[in-house]
Amino acid sequence: MQNIITRKHSLVITAIVVLLSIQGILGLLFSLSRLAGLLAPRGSIIVSGVSIFFGPAGGVSLVVALASPIIAWGFWVLKPWAHQRAVLIEVVSLVIAGFELIDPVVNIGVPAARIIIAALILICLYAGSGVRALSRA
Amino acid sequence: MERNKHMDTSTTLPDSPKQNHASKMVPAHWWNSAIHSSIALTLWMIGLLTLVGASMLIRNHLGPWPVELAFTRAVQGLFYGSWFAPFLNFFGTFNNPTPSGIALGIVFAVILLMGWYRQAIFLGLTVAVGNGIETVFGNYVARLRPSPDLVRVDIMLKYNSFPSGHVNHEVLFYGFLLYLSFTRPVRTWRYRWVLIPLQVFAALNILLIGISRVYEGEHWAFDVLGGYLCGALWLALFIFLYRWTTSALERRHAKKSSSTPVLET
Numbered sequence: 001m002q003n004i005i006t007r008k009h010s011l012v013i014t015a016i017v018v019l020l021s022i023q024g025i026l027g028l029l030f031s032l033s034r035l036a037g038l039l040a041p042r043g044s045i046i047v048s049g050v051s052i053f054f055g056p057a058g059g060v061s062l063v064v065a066l067a068s069p070i071i072a073w074g075f076w077v078l079k080p081w082a083h084q085r086a087v088l089i090e091v092v093s094l095v096i097a098g099f100e101l102i103d104p105v106v107n108i109g110v111p112a113a114r115i116i117i118a119a120l121i122l123i124c125l126y127a128g129s130g131v132r133a134l135s136r137a
Numbered sequence: 138m139e140r141n142k143h144m145d146t147s148t149t150l151p152d153s154p155k156q157n158h159a160s161k162m163v164p165a166h167w168w169n170s171a172i173h174s175s176i177a178l179t180l181w182m183i184g185l186l187t188l189v190g191a192s193m194l195i196r197n198h199l200g201p202w203p204v205e206l207a208f209t210r211a212v213q214g215l216f217y218g219s220w221f222a223p224f225l226n227f228f229g230t231f232n233n234p235t236p237s238g239i240a241l242g243i244v245f246a247v248i249l250l251m252g253w254y255r256q257a258i259f260l261g262l263t264v265a266v267g268n269g270i271e272t273v274f275g276n277y278v279a280r281l282r283p284s285p286d287l288v289r290v291d292i293m294l295k296y297n298s299f300p301s302g303h304v305n306h307e308v309l310f311y312g313f314l315l316y317l318s319f320t321r322p323v324r325t326w327r328y329r330w331v332l333i334p335l336q337v338f339a340a341l342n343i344l345l346i347g348i349s350r351v352y353e354g355e356h357w358a359f360d361v362l363g364g365y366l367c368g369a370l371w372l373a374l375f376i377f378l379y380r381w382t383t384s385a386l387e388r389r390h391a392k393k394s395s396s397t398p399v400l401e402t
Contacts, residue, residue: 035239038235038239039235039236039239047234047235047238052234052238053238054235054238055234055235055236055237055238055239055241055242056238056239056241056242056245057242058238058239058242059238059239059240059241059242059243059244059245059246060242060243060245060246061242062239062242062243063242063243063246063247063250064246067246067250081252084252085250085252088249088250089250092246092249
């Protein structure tokens with residue numbers, strides 16, 4: 001009985017899991033299409049200026065998309081590492097959105113969606129006391 | 138504190154032979170370390186002077202040297218069989234700025250999410266600063282790319298030829314990853330055998346990128362050598378800084394934990 005009570009998920013954790021799953025699916029779609037665009041044969045071989053950062057940002061966004069469901073699972077099973085990693089990928093996600101905003105090829109909706117989801121997750125991470133307590137478990 | 142003092146006096150007395158021996162050993166160890174550091178610093182300075190000297194020399198002689206022309210023609214004229222030429226082309230294409238940038242982003246993010254923050258930061262710094270310095274040398278020398286009139290050129294590029302950016306980047310990126318894979322925590326990791334194919338891939342990248350650049354007609358031989366030297370110099374510097382930071386943090390951590398009072402149980 002004790003186990004059932006402690007393992008019951010709060011609304012905030014459920015919201016984080018749902019948001020992370022959405023971030024994972026959308027991130028996979030965005031990052032794969034962006035990487036396909038970057039690696040297209042018509043693209044220039046040597047890059048210069050701010051476009052140097054678009055390749056690394058594409059790689060990081062793919063890893064963020066792949067890591068989101070893993071961290072969502074971590075929250076679902078109440079792993080202590082989930083909170084710290086979630087904060088990390090949301091901060092990274094905001095940085096990627098910053099690069100996408102200056103990339104003329106990327107539609108403005110992509111960084112906007114990324115910023116909204118990351119902000120919502122960060123609010124959830126710091127709003128719920130139960131979620132903060134998870135990181136200290 | 139009392140407990141620590143007691144433990145100290147219980148192991149060695151101030152005038153005991155063991156402590157005297159230890160105090161004599163410290164200067165010897167310090168001398169060894171100082172000699173190693175001096176040799177390393179001297180070699181690094183010789184490397185830096187060689188790179189600066191080569192840059193000045195090539196800046197005053199932008200065209201290909203006869204030995205470079207002969208080398209490129211020899212490399213391009215060899216028979217590689219049906220598989221080795223695409224193999225060389227793969228390393229050249231895979232290490233173009235965009236694919237290698239994506240690879241850097243993936244590796245950086247994975248290391249970061251594993252919780253190895255210091256390693257991720259140093260990887261990013263090594264590649265960013267090393268490539269930045271290489272660009273400074275490239276802009277100073279402003280050497281032209283190989284001409285299709287002299288050798289076979291796969292893709293005509295317009296950017297600086299000396300030192301080779303591809304080679305420099307591979308030495309920095311894969312070199313630092315190889316170094317990390319040989320550090321103690323990774324060496325003693327239970328699943329370290331998983332890294333063996335990646336280590337082989339990294340070593341192949343570093344070894345074959347030079348010959349690939351010459352084979353594709355994108356660089357002259359001295360550009361490639363300059364790229365290896367430039368990459369090795371900044372890689373060595375950042376490995377030194379990484380080790381220094383790691384040991385400084387460990388010392389600080391040890392000092393902090395030793396100053397924490399021990400609770401009586």
